Amino acid sequence: MKLQQISLNRLQYVESGQFINRFLTDFDSLGLDPSEDPEFQLSYDSLKEQAVVYELALMQIRAKAASGALAQLDQVRDQKFATLRQALLVHRYTDDPAEKSAYTLLRIVLKTYRDLIRMNFEAETLAINTLISTLRSAQYLPAIQTLGMENHITVLETANEAFKGMFDSRSTETITTTVYDTKMLRKTILNTYTELAQYCAIMAKRKNTPYYNQIVTAINHGRKYYADILAHRSGVADATPDA
Template identity: 50%
Template sequence: MKLIEISTTRLQNLEVGQFIIRFLTDFENQNLDVATDTDFKRLFDTLKEQSPIYDAALNQKRAKTESELLLKLDNSRDKAIRSLRRAHSVFEYTDDTTEQDAYATLKIVLKAYKDIQEENYEAESLGIDNLIVELRHAKNSSAIQLLGLERHINKLEETNNAFKNTFNQRSTNTISAEVFNTKLLRKNILETYRNLSEYVLVMAKNRNNPFYTDTLTVVNNGRKYFADLLARRHSGQEANPEENSVVK
């Protein structure tokens, strides 16, 4: 009897969460009685309590990434708005009367949306949509074409759509107020798992009780799955030094 070796240095944070869930799920699916051993139950219950907290920390990390992406996309559309305004302002002092008329016509539209970049995310999205619709109205088409602003309007539409698509698909955890130390949570949950798996191995070797041998089989099933997953991964991939630990 032995435990299949698996190094957690090569498991990504998300995979650690899946690794733990795999064990908990497989164990419960076997209809084994966790109350058979009070020490095992204590470790099992601790692991079960840690799992959703760890997963919540990962969700928060993903939410932070989403927030950073939204900020980047919002900055892109703000630049597109400024580019449109600057392209329009080029004709402020033109001597061409036709261009002067086109400039004046579009100035009225742009002025109505002068503070659009200061609005909240959703209000800015709607405001840009409305601005684009108004600029593309038939009454403004000749002015747009004369001043060559169509490409700037297209760019604004493109950046606004990119922002809206990401914003609408964002995780509901983006607004989470909870703060988690993912590194510490990872360390603790793997330590609990290691204690549990080593305890099961010792008991399976020294007690004539199918509960321990069956549980050891469950433990090893998950370990083999993730060990095989890691074996298929590119051998040159480096582990995160902050996550350096081995579950044997």
């Protein structure tokens, strides 16, 4: 039996992990005993161990990406808070008595929250919620309406909710302080997989037994699936297989 051609080096980091896990899952579903071939089992066990470490490395990448996105959302809500304060300052020198009174009242409130952007994530979220509730209360809403600042409050609320949504949905999985060399881990695990796949193909051709034939069939299912993904991504058939 021949192996389905695929360029493993074109798989993205996450796809590489999914590709390996696909094989491990497909093999488990066969109900075969890996110890039937000690050499196969050695590579198979190594692949399983590497898959666990590689997943930890991917989790670290995702955590860093989430942290970056979270920081951007925090910056956005800080900007919206600054815009709210600037909207109030526009009325600083107004000659209209009603606007002057509204400005004085709201200035006292916003002054209380002037250090808001220096707070930690959770504290800032709570502070913004409290500020918005205060500004929409019966005591301060008339002043907000007088100065036409309702939209600025809504925009700030939207930005804060966007931050809160991402913050609350962060993975609760613990990311260790270990720094993983994801590039090297990916190279190693794909090399181990390639050696295993090629070995199984050789044994299937040499012995032509159900054991190896089933394994190669399972291997090819995953290879065909991801080869199609790569071909679709590039718009052409994969012409440079490496395994």
